[in-house]
Amino acid sequence: MKVAVIGSGTMGSGIAQVAATAGCEVKIYDTNQDALSKSKAALENTLSKLVEKGKIDANEKSRITQNISYAHALGDLSHSDLVIEAIVENADIKRKLFSEIENYVSPETILASNTSSLSIASIAASCEKPERVIGIHFFNPAPLMQLVEIIPAVQTSEAVLKFITQTIIDWKKVVAVVKDTPGFIVNRVARPFYSESLRIYEEGVADFATIDWSLKTIGGFRMGPFELMDFIGNDVNYAVTESVFTAFYFDPRFKPSFTQKRLTEAGFMGKKSGRGYYDYSTELPKPTE
Numbered sequence: 001m002k003v004a005v006i007g008s009g010t011m012g013s014g015i016a017q018v019a020a021t022a023g024c025e026v027k028i029y030d031t032n033q034d035a036l037s038k039s040k041a042a043l044e045n046t047l048s049k050l051v052e053k054g055k056i057d058a059n060e061k062s063r064i065t066q067n068i069s070y071a072h073a074l075g076d077l078s079h080s081d082l083v084i085e086a087i088v089e090n091a092d093i094k095r096k097l098f099s100e101i102e103n104y105v106s107p108e109t110i111l112a113s114n115t116s117s118l119s120i121a122s123i124a125a126s127c128e129k130p131e132r133v134i135g136i137h138f139f140n141p142a143p144l145m146q147l148v149e150i151i152p153a154v155q156t157s158e159a160v161l162k163f164i165t166q167t168i169i170d171w172k173k174v175v176a177v178v179k180d181t182p183g184f185i186v187n188r189v190a191r192p193f194y195s196e197s198l199r200i201y202e203e204g205v206a207d208f209a210t211i212d213w214s215l216k217t218i219g220g221f222r223m224g225p226f227e228l229m230d231f232i233g234n235d236v237n238y239a240v241t242e243s244v245f246t247a248f249y250f251d252p253r254f255k256p257s258f259t260q261k262r263l264t265e266a267g268f269m270g271k272k273s274g275r276g277y278y279d280y281s282t283e284l285p286k287p288t289e
């Protein structure tokens with residue numbers, strides 16, 4: 001199968017690796033040339049580490065690498081059977097891209113969005129053939145996380161849902177088919193994990209390191225909320241919270257935080273920018289015990 005991935009950031013790069021590992025011919029496209037180069041370097045680095053750890057051999061590494069190529073224009077994606085979009089979490093930008101892609105691909109090409117929270121129905125409505133549009137929501141890091149939420153819109157055809165469900169199972173993932181509602185399952189359940197932690201911090205109850213430590217040590221979470229937001233990217237995480245809050249008619253349960261908004265505005269996106277709740281250029285702070 002020929003797969004195109006649009007957006008070569010955190011998620012697009014991981015999704016490309018998953019599809020290429022499953023034997024698909026993958027093309028990645030990004031409007032930012034720098035992002036494409038970083039994606040290529042990151043893949044090389046990830047695969048080399050897997051070889052070092054003995055998880056794959058050198059042949060497997062070169063098979064996966066050869067399955068991935070880098071496109072410089074949307075037109076280069078014209079032979080794709082499946083396009084997966086993983087660009088910025090902004091409904092207008094995604095809709096514009098989906099209406100544009102249709103000009104390049106065949107009428108049978110399936111168009112999927114990796115959105116964390118946005119309406120698939122609204123993205124599909126920007127297309128002339130909305131029945132071919134579906135949500136495929138991978139989690140971060142895509143090669144490691146088992147779960148994939150599949151979100152058919154009201155317009156999505158049964159055939160597309162069936163094909164995508166089987167494809168994702170073939171890609172060795174566990175599928176949950178979920179309704180097209182804001183944040184689907186995981187990102188809806190996760191909102192209070194982030195927002196309540198931010199409120200605890202804003203009320204001066206504890207600092208980031210102490211909240212993270214408590215949730216890991218006492219709560220049994222693998223990562224604390226601030227570590228996780230830094231890992232996801234504050235820009236992405238904030239956009240998801242804002243979108244879920246708006247989509248639920250401003251339900252205060254999902255209210256975004258000014259602390260996170262200001263960090264995003266300052267460019268403190270987390271690990272990917274070197275600074276978020278934590279400064280990754282220095283030793284990380286210890287919890288107050």
Ligand code: NAI
Pocket residue numbers: 006007008009010011012029030031032035085086087088089090093097114115116117137138139140231232233236240
């Ligand atoms: P990112 O910021 O790491 O990467 C986005 C990439 O898209 C950038 O390289 C940017 O240059 C590119 N881009 C932006 N507009 C474009 C356009 N019009 N055409 C082509 N490329 C364009 O973002 P990330 O984290 O990979 O998120 C992408 C999508 O995946 C978002 O919808 C996000 O909500 C979703 N997602 C993110 C997760 C995370 O943990 N970061 C987890 C699951 C889903």
